[in-house]
Amino acid sequence: MLDGRYRVEARIAVGGMATVYRALDTRLDRVLALKVMHPGLAADEVFVERFIREAKSVARLDHPNVVGVFDQGTDGTYVYLAMEYVAGCTLRDVLRERGALQPRAALDIAEPVLAALGAAHLAGLVHRDMKPENVLIGDDGRVKVADFGLVRAVDTNSTASTGSVLGTVSYLAPEQMEHGTADTRVDVYACGVVLYEMLTGAKPHAGSTPAQVLYQHLHEDVPPPSAAVPGLAPQLDELVTTATARDPQRRPADAVGLLAMVRTAREALSDAQLDALPPQARTPEPGASSGSEDRTSVIPRPAAARPLPPAQDEQLNRTTRLEQPPAPPAPPGAAAPRAGRPHRRRPSRGLLAALVAVLLAVVGTGVWYISSGQFTTVPAVLDMTQAKAEQTLHKAGLGVKTQQDFSDTVERGHVISTDPGPGGRVRNTGKVTVTLSKGPAKAEVPNVVGMPFDEAKRKIEGAGLTVGEVGKQFSGETPQGSVLATDPKPGVERRPDSPVALTVSKGAALSVPKVQGLSVAAATSALEDKGLKVEVSDAQVYSDAPKGSVAAQSPADGGQVAKGDTVTLTLSKGKEMVTVPDVTGRSEADAKQALTSAGFKVEVDRPFFFPRDSVDSQSVKGGDQAAKGDTITIRLKGGF
Structure with missing residues (x-):
């Protein structure tokens, strides 16, 4: 539990600056992401200031x-941010799984990214670390920009005071590398590199070391993506x-300008250009690493990426193949046909015309059927009310069919998803299935008071919850x-898999009898009569108790225990003899x-008349x- 409010449930990601956890806000009962700065950095005022600046910058956007x-705070040595939890994947996950994307999909992702950065730029902020790891794609299809950890006000000194360059090597603008300066145009540069990577499936500059990549960014232009993907x-x-x-x-001066260019380009592109299939040859190997320079520090990483909307039906894009009519016979005197090719009789012109007309009618009918409204593109209705x-x-x-499902991220009554998804095609006579949010799933704590522990555990797990901490307490009634x-308490609603703490009865309290000084047999009998178990320790100690009898007991006499608890006995080795x-x-x-x-007590016997400061004798002789x-009693000498 962090700060007495956020219950940490799982670790999502670890970065160089912080670790991100999925957690539950127990006060508002909602799932969120906790970004906790590494304790070693919390002592650095510069890092803490940057961390808090992120919270303030993003909150005002x-x-x-x-x-x-949602929140920023400190709990002991832990400095943290409480952030929105986005269930889904990162753009890096999508690129790693699918490689190059269709232009339409690439622009569908670029537009909301640029809209987010545009809002930041208009607010006087620059992100400085744009890369696919910082683009989240939710399970509901929404795109969000994350990790404003390097954000900085545009009008402040934009040169890194430490002389280091912050950001990821593959996406750094030349001026960031050369001068350490960063304004809104460094975000524009990074978005251009990300767009190149979405269209081609690879970064524009590659190298075995970061220095090689830096050199290329400084001295080589980013090539046009068509050089890698013709067409x-x-x-x-x-x-x-x-x-x-x-x-x-x-x-462009900022992301707002680049967004305008993207929208203008989209309007100028035809459907065929937008839906051009990327070459499979550029798809990365499964599990290929994105490189150490692309590590993310704040992004939830689910086990699998949610696929983007599928390409249009192949049947609608299949090209009709027309067979060429047979060639007419050669004129007199021309070379004879090749051996082995059968002589075809030339059909009449009327028959050819009829065939061509039929073929044109079939093809035209197909084109009309596809393009004249028989299929409709599904509009985007995600997160709308029903x-x-x-x-x-x-x-x-389009017709509508509704169903409901639980969602941690979409408000109750709003659309989670559609089938087909946004941009998909459906016949006019068909229906679109709309899934509406029922809000976060809830589970009610069952009443298990008085039940044996095993039975209570089964009932709690059957209700969709888990057993948390188990404490014990004496009770003479239960x-x-x-x-x-x-x-x-019973009847309270919690999210599924939330822990339920149990207090289990230890039964009536028993007082431990005193068995020190007794033999092992007598001590065991006295304890077992009380319903307790006995364990004899292998270790033995010197004591005043007779050798082989009980020298010590744990718990001590008078302590409270429950029936069936164990009392450990330590046996005596007798008194320790010394010289x-x-x-x-x-x-x-x-x-x-x-x-x-030497470990003895001393008594002094002094003579009544004229005692001298010299020992005359001792009660136990030296060496015994x-x-x-x-x-030991010592007698002093007396007399003159």
Whole structure:
């Protein structure tokens, strides 16, 4: 539990600056992501200041395509941000799994990314670390920009004070590398590199070391994507080369300008250009690493990437093949036909005309059927209310079928997904299945008070919850091993798999009898009569108790235990025997010091008349053995 409010459930990702966990806000009962700075960095005021700056910067953006920040705080050595949890995957996951994307899909991702950065730029902020790892694609299809950890105000000194360059090597603008400066145009450059990677499936510059990649960014232009994927539209080349111009003055001033270029390019592209299939040859090997320079520090990484909307039906894109009519016979005097080729009789012109007309009619009918409205593109209705979604779909001429499901991220009554998805095609007579959110799934804590522990555990797990911490408490009313109480209490609703703490009865409290000094048999009998178990320790100790009897017990006599608890007995080795030092002839002080150091107690017998400071005799002779702790009496000399 962090800060008494956030219950940590799982680790999502680890980066160089922080670790991200999935957690539950127990106060508002919602799932969120906790970004916790590494304790070693929390002592660095510069890092802490940057961490807090991220919280303030993102909180003031409040943009639907930016991962929101809910809270920021400190708990002991832990400095943290409480952020929006996005269930889904990163753009890096998609590129690793699918390689190059269709232009339509690439632009569908680029637009919300640029909208988020545009809002940041208008607010006077620059991200400085744009890369596929920082683009989240939710299970509901929404695109969000994450990790504003390197964000900085545009009007502040934009040169790194430490002389280091922050950001990921493959996406750094030349001016970031050369001068350490960063304004809104470095984000534009990074977005151009990301767009190139989406269209081609690879980074524009590659090298075995970061230094090689840095050199290429400084001295080589980013090539047009059509150089790697022939057939891409010139408008896409222009988008990439303009955004990645090495001279920052040649780039759009900010993400808002690049977004306008993207939308203009989309309008100029035909459906065929937008839906051009990327070459399979550029698809990365499964499990291929994205490189150490692309590590992310804040992004949830689910086990599998959610696929983007599928390509259009292959049947609608299949080309009709027309067979060429047979060639007419050669004129007189021409060369004879090749051997082995049968002589075909030339059909009449009327028959040829009829065949061509039929073929043209069939092809024309097919084209008309496809393009004249028999298929309708499904409009995007994600996150709309049910009423607005139905209105939008009906307006497009589509029927609607609704179903419901739980969602941690979509508000109750809003659309989670559609089938077909946005951009998909459906016959006008068909229906679109709309899945509406029922809000986060809830599970009710069952009443298991008085049940045996095993039975209570089965009932709690059957309700969709888990058993959390188990405490024990004495009770004279509830049988031992049965549940005394639950936290939360019965009837309270919690998210599925939330833990329920149990307090289990230890039964009536028993007082441990005193068995020190007894034999093992007598001590065992006395304890077992009380319903306790006995364990004899292998270790033995010196004590005043007779050898072989009980020297110590745990718990001690008078302690409270439950029936069936174990009492451990430690046996005595008897008194420890040590050699008595000879102190005759010594002064009283020296004699006391010697005997006390040997472990004995000392008594002094002084003569009544004229005692002298010299030991005349001792009760146990020097060199003899005596029990450690025994008393040795010394007699002082007397007389003149």
